[in-house]
Amino acid sequence: MGINSSLNVKPTGIDGFDTILGGGLPAGWFIALRGGAGVGKTTLAVQYLIEGILKYNDPGLLVTFNEPLAALDAVCRNYGWDLKGLKEMGELAVLDFSSTEMGIMQQASRLREASLDYVTQKIIDEVRRTGVNRLVIDPLNTFSLLFRDLFEIRKELHRVIGILWEEKCTTLAVYENTDDHATNVHNPEFSTEDFLSYGVINLQYMLINSIRERGIEILKMRGLNHSKRIHPFSITDHGIEIDVKNPIVFND
Ligand SMILES: Nc1ncnc2c1ncn2[C@@H]1O[C@H](COP(=O)(O)OP(=O)(O)O)[C@@H](O)[C@H]1O
Ligand SMILES: [Mg+2]
Numbered sequence: 001m002g003i004n005s006s007l008n009v010k011p012t013g014i015d016g017f018d019t020i021l022g023g024g025l026p027a028g029w030f031i032a033l034r035g036g037a038g039v040g041k042t043t044l045a046v047q048y049l050i051e052g053i054l055k056y057n058d059p060g061l062l063v064t065f066n067e068p069l070a071a072l073d074a075v076c077r078n079y080g081w082d083l084k085g086l087k088e089m090g091e092l093a094v095l096d097f098s099s100t101e102m103g104i105m106q107q108a109s110r111l112r113e114a115s116l117d118y119v120t121q122k123i124i125d126e127v128r129r130t131g132v133n134r135l136v137i138d139p140l141n142t143f144s145l146l147f148r149d150l151f152e153i154r155k156e157l158h159r160v161i162g163i164l165w166e167e168k169c170t171t172l173a174v175y176e177n178t179d180d181h182a183t184n185v186h187n188p189e190f191s192t193e194d195f196l197s198y199g200v201i202n203l204q205y206m207l208i209n210s211i212r213e214r215g216i217e218i219l220k221m222r223g224l225n226h227s228k229r230i231h232p233f234s235i236t237d238h239g240i241e242i243d244v245k246n247p248i249v250f251n252d
Pocket of ligand 2: 041042043138
């Protein structure tokens with residue numbers, strides 16, 4: 001028996017993504033989805049939830065910190081995704097910390113640990129209440145921005161990751177890189193959250209013959225025979241489309 005057989009790999013429903021992942025994402029894993037601003041993290045993460053609902057009748061939970069649901073909903077309509085409609089039908093659960101909730105959190109920021117617990121407990125409660133198998137946290141950086149004690153964040157994140165594993169809730173944790181456009185594609189840096197994650201997916205802009213291209217790379221996915229290449233992808237009217245056949249070749 002290979003390692004893969006025990007992983008319970010589930011297809012995401014995003015064609016090229018499943019191909020380069022080597023089948024899909026292992027159930028219950030906490031996976032970091034990283035990249036600079038505008039590269040396509042939110043699009044891929046939301047698409048993961050949408051495909052779960054439409055293809056597998058698998059409801060999901062979206063936790064949004066920066067963009068209010070109304071703004072996300074407006075953008076997603078361009079891809080033909082009706083977030084509000086799916087929410088009303090009970091197929092998509094949403095925790096929107098972007099506006100009012102964030103105000104509460106900032107008031108509570110004097111009690112940093114208490115407020116970190118407040119956020120993580122709300123997420124865990126919602127995962128348990130809804131019984132979802134797919135979770136997106138967009139972005140996870142907010143934890144580091146609001147709560148400065150790195151040790152507390154790591155400890156709490158470790159606890160949450162363990163609970164999500166027990167709940168068999170596969171999580172895409174969006175992480176926005178500070179440098180917008182990765183310059184050294186050969187040496188992508190790892191962050192604290194990466195080391196806690198079972199998997200790391202990197203989205204990046206690359207400058208190829210003076211033209212910016214988007215690329216996706218599976219940096220880490222323990223036990224999976226995933227692609228080791230950087231694959232070009234584009235954002236279309238239907239969301240993200242990955243070119244699995246023509247990985248990017250660098251002449252170095
Ligand atoms: N309908 C569309 N067709 C093509 N590209 C789009 C479309 N809608 C948005 N985009 C592109 O997607 C980008 C935003 O992607 P997003 O997933 O929000 O990035 P991130 O979350 O990484 O900041 C925009 O900057 C734009 O280039
Ligand atoms: Mg985003």
